[in-house]
Amino acid sequence: MSQADTIMSNPKLLSELVQLTSDAGDVILKIYHSDNFNVQNKLDESPVTAADLAAHHYIMAGLKRLTPSIPVVSEEDANSLSVAHNNTCYWLIDPLDGTKEFINKNGEFTVNLALxxxxxxxxxxVGVPVANHVYWGGNRLGAFRQLQNQLEDASYIxxxxxxxxxxxLASKSHLNDAxxxxxxxLGSSTLIQAGSSLKFIRIAEGLADYYPRxxxxxxxxTAAAQAVLEGAGGSVKQASGQSMVYGKADILNPHFIAMGLS
Structure with a gap:
């Protein structure tokens, strides 16, 4: 049995992971509403805020408590990247996806935990702090949305x-010429712009069809939202048509296409 199957078959553990994702969103929102973001630039010039780091520490502590045998790779811990090269099973987290959206205060940022x-x-x-929603799922596991803080309120998407x-769908921050x-x-189309991993979620909910990146x-x-989208019947493939690969020597993704049912 895979670790994903173990989680989905253990209601208590699943509930605690959903709650951890929701609570990490609350940690972010406290800073979001404080206007004290403490914005800095990483070595790659991407922004990082106090909320990114606070959520990182909160999630790391929570996963250590809930799944102590599974190591964690986090965007906010460069030293953790080696975990992916030495383990076939690990958590991959983005404590605050959409930092630019957070800084711009448009609400379109997420909390991402992927196994x-x-x-x-x-x-x-995938947690959506401003909306108080949490989504979860995986390939062959289905996909679900919790609108409040009770697991029994979850609905299938x-x-x-x-x-x-x-x-x-297109990114609000990265709509380039290509x-x-x-x-x-594509021909007749309607453009929908959204931030962070919400673009995958919109397809999983049936609110959009196609997301080229x-x-x-x-x-x-991408990892957490890809799992949810696949659970909802969609797909994420490299632009070449090949499957996405995680744990590569280079953490950058190739160009990809996410889509719903054809």
Whole structure:
């Protein structure tokens, strides 16, 4: 039995992981509403805030308590990257995905926890702090959405067949010329812009159809939401058509296409 199966078959553990994701969102919101973000730039010039770091420490402590045998890779701990190269099963987390959206205060940021097994995301949790929603699921496990803080209130979510005009998602921060050209080639389409891993979630909920990403992302940006989308019947493939691979020597993803039911 995979670790993902173990989690889904253990209601108490699943509930605690969902609660951890929700509570990490509350940690972020306290700083979000304080206006004291303490914004700094990492070596790659990407921003990091006090909320990124606070959520990182909260999630790390929670996962150590709930799943002590599973190591963790976090965006906010560069030293943890080696974990992925030495383990076939590990957590991959982005404590605050959409830091630019957080700084701009548009609410479109998420908390991402993904379980990686054999170089694939087998299970993922995505929290949306501003909406107080948590999504979770994985390939062959289904996909679910909790609107409040009770696991029994969870509802099943599923992709829908592609609509015409096709509803295309694009990043608010990274809508480049290559992406615009690809969207033009699709024919009749409606453009929907969203931040962070919410783009995957919109497809999983049946609210969008297609998300081409022809700009840089890292593995922690996509893994959790990919698992949820696959659980909802969708797919995430490299632009070449090959499967996404996690735990690579280079943490950057190739260009990819996420979509619902064809």
């Amino acid at each position: 990686i097994e054999a170089n694939k995301p087998s299970f993922g949790l 599923q992709c829908v067949k592609t609509q015409i005009p096709i509803r295309v 992406t615009k050209q690809l969207i033009d080639q 022809l700009a840089p992302t890292c593995e922690w940006d």
